[in-house]
Amino acid sequence: MTERIDGHTILIGLMAYPIRHSMSPMMHNNAFAKLGLNYAYLAFDITNDKLSDAVKAIRTLDMRGSNVSMPNKQKIIPYLDKLDPAAKLCGAVNTIVNDDGILTGYTTDGTGFMKSLEDENLDIRGKKMTLSGAGGAGTAIAVQAALDGVAEISIFNAKDKFWDNAERNVDIINKKTNCKATLHTLEDREDFRSEIADSTIYCDSTGVGMKPLEDETLVIDPGWFRKDIIVYDTVYAPRTTKLMKVAQKAGVTHVFNGLGMVLEQGAEAFKLWTGKSMPVEYIRELLFKEDK
Structure with missing residues (x-):
C-alpha cells in the first residue's frame, strides 16, 4: 500500500x-x-x-x-x-x-444482489420473493428484482421510520414494473410465516444479525423454511448470521450471507x-x- x-x-x-x-x-x-x-x-x-x-x-x-x-x-x-x-x-x-x-x-446494491444470485446459478425471475426491510439496501433489492423480472415481492417491515418508505417502494414497483408488490407488517408473525412458505427466496435486508444485534434473527423457527428455498442475509459480519444458522438447521441448500x-x-x-x-x-x- x-x-x-x-x-x-x-x-x-x-x-x-x-x-x-x-x-x-x-x-x-x-x-x-x-x-x-x-x-x-x-x-x-x-x-x-x-x-x-x-x-x-x-x-x-x-x-x-x-x-x-x-x-x-x-x-x-x-x-x-x-x-x-x-x-x-x-x-x-x-x-x-x-x-x-x-x-x-x-x-449498485440491487444489481449486486441479482448478480450474486446469478453467480450461484440461481434464477429468481418469474418467481416470488419475500423481503424484510425497506431501507437503502432493501429498496434497491426490491426495485432491481422487480425490474429484472421477479413476479411477486412481499415486503415486510416493522411500523418504524422505514414504514413510509416501504409504502413508497410497493407503490413504485406496482406502477413502474410488471411485478406485483404487497406490504406486510412484521408484527403479524403468521402472515410472515405464510408468505415465506410460498416464496422461492427469502431475503433479510435489515440490520438484524449484525452488531449490536448479532444474536437476533427475524425468523426463529427452522420449520418456517423448506429445504429448497433460498435464504439470503445481506449481513456479512458475522459471516454466519443467526438467520443463516436457523436456515442451516432446517437443511436449506442455498444459504448466503451478503458477501x-x-x-x-x-x-x-x-x-x-x-x-x-x-x-x-x-x-x-x-x-x-x-x-x-
Whole structure:
C-alpha cells in the first residue's frame, strides 16, 4: 500500500456508521493494486449529522467519490447534484461519483444482489420473493428484482421510520414494473410465516444479525423454511448470521450471507470510478478465503 501512495494518489471513501467491520477497503485497495491504479480507499465513520460536511469534503479534497452505507443511503440525496435513473427510482444512493465537482448518486446494491444470485446459478425471475426491510439496501433489492423480472415481492417491515418508505417502494414497483408488490407488517408473525412458505427466496435486508444485534434473527423457527428455498442475509459480519444458522438447521441448500452482494455491488462502483472492470475472481478469492 505504501509503495502505491504518492502525491498523485486519488482518494475514494466509504461513509457509514458503524463501518469498521467493512470489507470494502480490502476489496477495493487490492483491486487497485492488482490493476496498478493509483487510488486509495478509506472508511470513515459518518452519521447523518456529519453528512453535510462529509459531502463538502468530497468536493474540497477532490475525491473521486465515495460509497455510502447505513444510515446514510437516503439522507445523502439532498446533498448531491444528480441521481442516475435507478437511484432516483429507489430513492437511495450507495455510490457517489465526483466529476469535476459535480456529484452524481448511483445505486449498485440491487444489481449486486441479482448478480450474486446469478453467480450461484440461481434464477429468481418469474418467481416470488419475500423481503424484510425497506431501507437503502432493501429498496434497491426490491426495485432491481422487480425490474429484472421477479413476479411477486412481499415486503415486510416493522411500523418504524422505514414504514413510509416501504409504502413508497410497493407503490413504485406496482406502477413502474410488471411485478406485483404487497406490504406486510412484521408484527403479524403468521402472515410472515405464510408468505415465506410460498416464496422461492427469502431475503433479510435489515440490520438484524449484525452488531449490536448479532444474536437476533427475524425468523426463529427452522420449520418456517423448506429445504429448497433460498435464504439470503445481506449481513456479512458475522459471516454466519443467526438467520443463516436457523436456515442451516432446517437443511436449506442455498444459504448466503451478503458477501456476494458486496463483491458485485463493489465491482459496479469500481467501474463507475475507474472506468475499468474489477478483477472479480481475484477479489472473490480474498473475500471468501475465511469461509474455506
